[in-house]
Amino acid sequence: MxxxxxxxxxxxxxxxxKPKEIIDLWKEGEVTLCLSRAIxxxxxxxxxxxxxxDEQELIELIxxxxxxxxxxxxxxxxxxxxVERDPDDNKFIECAVSAExxxxxxxxxxxxxxxxxxxxxxxxxxxxxxxTRANS
Numbered sequence: 001m002x003x004x005x006x007x008x009x010x011x012x013x014x015x016x017x018k019p020k021e022i023i024d025l026w027k028e029g030e031v032t033l034c035l036s037r038a039i040x041x042x043x044x045x046x047x048x049x050x051x052x053x054d055e056q057e058l059i060e061l062i063x064x065x066x067x068x069x070x071x072x073x074x075x076x077x078x079x080x081x082x083v084e085r086d087p088d089d090n091k092f093i094e095c096a097v098s099a100e101x102x103x104x105x106x107x108x109x110x111x112x113x114x115x116x117x118x119x120x121x122x123x124x125x126x127x128x129x130x131x132t133r134a135n136s
Contacts, residue, residue: 002072004034004096006089006106007042009125011050018125022105025132029070034099036074038091040065074098082117086110096120103128 005022012019026033040062047058065071077098083089089111096104097120104122106112111122123131 001030001103002032002034002096002099002101003128004039004092004099004101004104006092006104006108006111007039007046008107009105010043011046012107014047018129021129022125026070030132032070032072034072034074034095034101035065036077036091036095036098039095042091072099082114083110093117093120 003022003026009019009022013023014020022031025031044058044062047061074095077091077094080090080094080097081087082093086108089108092104092106092111093114095101097117101120104111104120105125105128106122107124112124114122116122
């Protein structure tokens, strides 16, 4: 199942909880993480800005992305203007559309308020894990 993770979920995974459970699903091959250059850049920039992980951890993360393990990369996602209150969040919808993701997982109210875009469901980590567990 293809998913897109908002940066707030990716960063929160460093603190454990439901976001970490989702990252574990990705690392175990239960889900495929859909990524674009803009999303990877934001992940790395925020992790550096928040001093989460040392350079070695960031290098390992980038290497994990480069190897493409359980990842699907989008090269030229379409430009969309769906998230009016925070246009920077459009990159997650753009990536999901391009990669045919089923879910965007986020804690961002601007994205959650949209609920869905075509067949892409925008949900919280708790909702995603509940669905995943029900389908196991």
